[in-house]
Each structure stands twice: as C-alpha cells, then as structure tokens.
Amino acid sequence: MVAETAQVNQPKGTDEPESCPRSVRIELDYILLAIEALDYEAMEAIVDCIHYLQLESAIPSRVALWRLRNTNPLRVTYQRGEFTVAQAKALVKIIATLAQRINTGLRLLVTTIQQVREGKIEALGLQQNQEFLNLYLDRFVYLHKCRMKPSPLSDQELKSLGEDLIVQLLFCSGTAGEQRLWYSLTAGELA
Amino acid sequence: MRAQRVYTLPNCTLGVMGLVNDQDVMHILTGFELHFFHDPRRIKGTREVLELLLKTVNVYSLAFQRGQEQITPISDMVVLEAENADTHKLTVKSIDPDAQQTQAEPIQVVLNTVQLFDLMESLDRLCTDELTLPDLTLNLSAPVQFRREQSVGWGSALAGLGVVLVAAVGLSFMPVPVPERTPAPERPVPTLPR
Numbered sequence: 001m002v003a004e005t006a007q008v009n010q011p012k013g014t015d016e017p018e019s020c021p022r023s024v025r026i027e028l029d030y031i032l033l034a035i036e037a038l039d040y041e042a043m044e045a046i047v048d049c050i051h052y053l054q055l056e057s058a059i060p061s062r063v064a065l066w067r068l069r070n071t072n073p074l075r076v077t078y079q080r081g082e083f084t085v086a087q088a089k090a091l092v093k094i095i096a097t098l099a100q101r102i103n104t105g106l107r108l109l110v111t112t113i114q115q116v117r118e119g120k121i122e123a124l125g126l127q128q129n130q131e132f133l134n135l136y137l138d139r140f141v142y143l144h145k146c147r148m149k150p151s152p153l154s155d156q157e158l159k160s161l162g163e164d165l166i167v168q169l170l171f172c173s174g175t176a177g178e179q180r181l182w183y184s185l186t187a188g189e190l191a
Numbered sequence: 192m193r194a195q196r197v198y199t200l201p202n203c204t205l206g207v208m209g210l211v212n213d214q215d216v217m218h219i220l221t222g223f224e225l226h227f228f229h230d231p232r233r234i235k236g237t238r239e240v241l242e243l244l245l246k247t248v249n250v251y252s253l254a255f256q257r258g259q260e261q262i263t264p265i266s267d268m269v270v271l272e273a274e275n276a277d278t279h280k281l282t283v284k285s286i287d288p289d290a291q292q293t294q295a296e297p298i299q300v301v302l303n304t305v306q307l308f309d310l311m312e313s314l315d316r317l318c319t320d321e322l323t324l325p326d327l328t329l330n331l332s333a334p335v336q337f338r339r340e341q342s343v344g345w346g347s348a349l350a351g352l353g354v355v356l357v358a359a360v361g362l363s364f365m366p367v368p369v370p371e372r373t374p375a376p377e378r379p380v381p382t383l384p385r
Contacts, residue, residue, distance in 0.1 A: 107201070107305050114277040114303055164258065167304060171256050174312040175319050176329050183331040184256040 020088045022073060024185050028091050029072035033147065034165035035098055037140035038105070042098070049094045058090035074148050092172075092182050099173035106170040109133055113163050137162050193221075196323045198313040202306045203227045205313040207241070207323060217323045225310075230300050236286045242327075243269040244283065245314050249331060251279070252311045279307050 036042045043062075050059050059065050068087055070079045099106065112129040115121050121130045140162035141155055153161065172181035194211040197204060204226045210219040223241045225234040236244075243266045251271040264270050270282045284297045302310065318329040 107308075110304050110308075117277060168256055170305070170308055171252060171311070174308065175315040179329065179331060180253065180256065184253055187257070 020083045020085055021186075024088055025071050025083050026074055027185055028088060028095070029069050029075070030161075031095055031165055031168060032069065032091070033143055034140060034162060034169060035095070037136055037143055037162065038102065040139070045098060046094055049097055050090075053090075053093055053097060055090040055093065058084075058087045074151075076147060076149055078149075088185075089182065092185070093178055095169075096172050096177035096181055099169045099177055103170075103173040106166060106173055109136065109166050110170050113166065136166070140165075196317075196320070198316045198320075200309040200313050202229070202309040203313055205310075205317060207317065209324070215322055216325065218325070220324060225313075227300055227302070227306060227310075229306070232298050232300070234283045234285050234298050234300070236283070240268060240283065240286055245318070245327070246330075247271050248307075248311050248314055249329075252307065253331065255279075255307075274301060278303055281310075 032046065035046070039045070047062050047065065050056060050065070059068065067079065067081050068083055068091070069075070070077050071081045071083045072078065108129060109132070112121075112126070112133045115124065115126065116130060116133065121127060137159045141158045144151070144158055151158070168181075168184075171184075172178070174180070192211050193208070194215075194217060195206055195208045196217065197206045204224075206224045206226075207217070208221050208223065209217040210221065211217045220238045220241065223236055223238075225244075247265050247269045248271060250265065255273075264272075268284045270280075272280050272282075274280045279302045280299060281302055282297050282299045315329060317323060318327055
C-alpha cells in the first residue's frame, strides 16, 4: 500500500503508459457517480479525500477532478484530456477510502437488493430499507440522465447498473479494496 | 508455542492455529477453521486447503466484480460457483487437521453477496497480517479465464453486433438448398362476384 502511494505521488514515469484505457475512465466516473447518488454532498468528501490522502500531485484541484471526470466519453460535457495511470490510481484510492467509510450502508443496500429480488421485503417488514434503496436508484438515474449522453438503456436497466455499482463499491470497501478495484478495472494489464 | 489468531466479521469467523516464535510471529500453520454464522458446520483444513480457498475466493470475487463468470475451478477440493445473481455456492472437502483425513461428505455452504464479501475480507485480513503467516500475501496476478462479459456502456451491444455480422458472413458462405419450384396455377383463382 505504501509503495502504491509513493507511485501515485511520483511524477509520471517514463515506463508508465501515457493514458488510461477508455473503459477505466468510464468505470471510474460511473463509480463516482454512484457515490454522488448515495449522497449529493459527496463531492465535498471526494475533494477532502484528495487532501487527506495527499494526492494533490495527481489531482491538484476540484477543477482538475472535474476535467478528469469529463474524459469519460459517455458524458454530455466530454472533453479530450489527459488521464494518466497515476491519476486513475489516485481516483481508485479515493474511491476505496470513501467506500471503506460507508461499508455499513453498502452492506445494507446489497442485502436489500437481494431481499427485493427475492420478494422478502414485505414479509420481513423492511420497507424503510427499500425506500433507502429506491432513493439511491432514483438519484442515480437522475444524475445519469443529467450528466451522460442519451443512453439506449431504459430506466430499469439504469437501476440495474446502479445496483451493480453498489456491489462493486462493497467489494472495494475492504482491507485490500484499492488493489481489488484496480485489478478489476484493468484485469492486471496495467501495473 | 501454540497460538490461535481469529478474524471476525459480521457473517463469519476465520481462525488459524499454529506455532509462534519468540517475536510472536506465526510461521507454521497447524490448521484453520472457518465458520459462517448462518450454518452450524465448520470448515476445517490444512495449509493446502487454506491456500486453495484463498486462491479460489480471489479469482471468483474478481470475476464477480467484473461481471464475469469464472470457468476454470482451480481444484476440486475447493469450488466456488454462482448459484444465481445473488447467491454463491462454496464447496470444500474439509480435512480435519488432527486426523489428517478427508471427510466423506464435502461441506457445501450457500453464501449471499455480503457473506461472500466477509469471507474475502477475512482472508484479506489474514494476508495483510504481518504477524500471521507473513509468507501468505494477497496475490491478484494469477491468470484467470473469464466468460460472459457485461460491459457498462454500449460495448456489449457493439460486440453483439460483431457476432451477428460474423454469423451473417459465415451463413452467406454456407450452401443453401434451392427450393423446388411449384408450377404456377394455370387459371386465376376465382374470386367472389361483386
């Protein structure tokens, strides 16, 4: 973990690939969108995390973060821009740290997703959990429609995507969440 | 000196038993015990089974995170497979470390996604614990074969289109039997008078 931090804080090395693959840029932006759907104020937490984890060399400011997120080609405000591996690793570190903080909420949401699919919510009397899940999913769909280009996905498919992202967030909220998220994004193809 | 280290999570407990040296570092494992709170049975085993469990859970959870399905079980001693979108079936041929004998019936536990996360997390904590089996580290670089990829954007749709195009090209080269011609009726079919 220390080595990873050092690598993130270092200036871009000559042996590191210049830019991150398109899929990594899309996936990271989507995960951040899911965090924002959980809490509209999450952007402040993300910016705080940059300073807390001392990642200013990779992401110097809020505007730099906004520019990075706009390199997602599915965004309405898509802009060509640099998105280095070091910057992607910094975002992975921020996501893993935030996910760790909201681990309890993520557990509740993943359990509720399963209970809804199995139709057990009424029997268990956990309607308030379903309301919590619905609030997140509605916000995710709303944010997706505001920020992304018109998508062929229906509202239900977008909700299903929102559920998948919650599971992804749960799996990066553990002790080795950062490594797991990075490996799952790149399948080990990037160092 | 014999010692036991326990990693407890909301859904499971992983205990490792072994011998510790003067610096309190456990280098030798005598056995491990895994207990899920929703199932009364306990999964026991030697270091060999623990390493297989570690590898299997890592490969499976990474495939699950990527929305893919893992196709190559690493060993028949430890098998983790998807039952449906939310449940996963863990089958372990449990070995009692004291008797060194494989139990006749493998233990099968059905886990939901949060329970799978807890199993993965207990193993991650063991791997990152410098005082317990320091040679056991988190290794995510094992080559993995996947199938059934689900992509976030329109990638899957484009991939599907590619498959259809390839299939169409393939079909165009396949000999198609020519249907026999039926003779046209000599007289027009009479219609109802107006």
